Amino acid sequence: xxxxxVDILNIPVDCVTMDQAVAWADSRMTLSEPKTVIAxxxxxxxxxxxxxxxxxxxxxxxxxxxxxxxxxxxxxxLRLGYAERVPGAELMPRLCALAAAKGYSIFxxxxxxxxxxxxxxxxxxDFPTLTIAGTQHxxxxxxxxxxxxxRINAAAPDxxxxxxxxxxxxxxxxxxxxxxxxxxxxxxxxxFDVLAGRVKRAPWIFRCIHLxxxxxxxxxxxxxxRQTALPLFAFHILRKxxxx
Numbered sequence: 001x002x003x004x005x006v007d008i009l010n011i012p013v014d015c016v017t018m019d020q021a022v023a024w025a026d027s028r029m030t031l032s033e034p035k036t037v038i039a040x041x042x043x044x045x046x047x048x049x050x051x052x053x054x055x056x057x058x059x060x061x062x063x064x065x066x067x068x069x070x071x072x073x074x075x076x077x078l079r080l081g082y083a084e085r086v087p088g089a090e091l092m093p094r095l096c097a098l099a100a101a102k103g104y105s106i107f108x109x110x111x112x113x114x115x116x117x118x119x120x121x122x123x124x125x126d127f128p129t130l131t132i133a134g135t136q137h138x139x140x141x142x143x144x145x146x147x148x149x150x151r152i153n154a155a156a157p158d159x160x161x162x163x164x165x166x167x168x169x170x171x172x173x174x175x176x177x178x179x180x181x182x183x184x185x186x187x188x189x190x191x192f193d194v195l196a197g198r199v200k201r202a203p204w205i206f207r208c209i210h211l212x213x214x215x216x217x218x219x220x221x222x223x224x225x226r227q228t229a230l231p232l233f234a235f236h237i238l239r240k241x242x243x244x
Contacts, residue, residue: 006080015081035062037186039088042233100127110138110163111192118196
């Protein structure tokens with residue numbers, strides 16, 4: 001499938017559903033060129049306005065999933081197309097289920113040594129037939145990175161999940177993707193922490209009413225400065241809706 005790609009404040013996003021995102025990833029398994037899956041939310045869109053490197057990387061990504069409800073609402077307010085929220089934290093387990101069912105392999109890169117190991121253990125428990133080709137914590141410096149790339153390529157995974165936080169993981173992919181022999185590379189932010197039980201996702205009711213961001217703010221007040229991007233994003237979307 002070829003997703004419908006639209007622009008929100010000059011940043012691309014693909015109008016896809018969760019099932020379509022999984023189908024897209026599955027379609028990449030017969031191809032050799034590695035492609036990225038990047039979560040797009042209001043915070044990332046606003047950061048990209050003043051970050052040309054991040055902006056260019058987003059424009060070259062393989063699949064840009066509408067991770068934040070603000071992005072989904074923007075596509076509808078601006079009449080750009082139909083999209084559903086596709087949280088990266090939910091897409092990764094869906095891709096692991098796909099890998100377990102079809103015999104694809106995965107590699108986990110990022111997080112602390114403990115979190116990385118516990119996330120791998122959780123995935124083995126949830127998907128007994130899943131092949132984890134390798135793991136590597138994220139506490140490595142630039143001088144060690146060539147060895148990490150060699151290790152990933154030697155494992156030859158189909159899916160590479162990178163949990164370095166945003167925008168660090170996007171910049172990492174921008175630098176090293178041409179050197180990787182993988183099929184799909186997804187930036188998953190703090191998903192390893194969730195899998196490891198170190199961080200809890202918002203309760204179902206918060207997710208159901210699209211207030212997961214608010215729950216995370218209550219749980220982590222230090223996110224307040226980052227969340228200032230939300231009202232700024234809303235202002236620009238409403239302005240564009242009115243003025244065209």
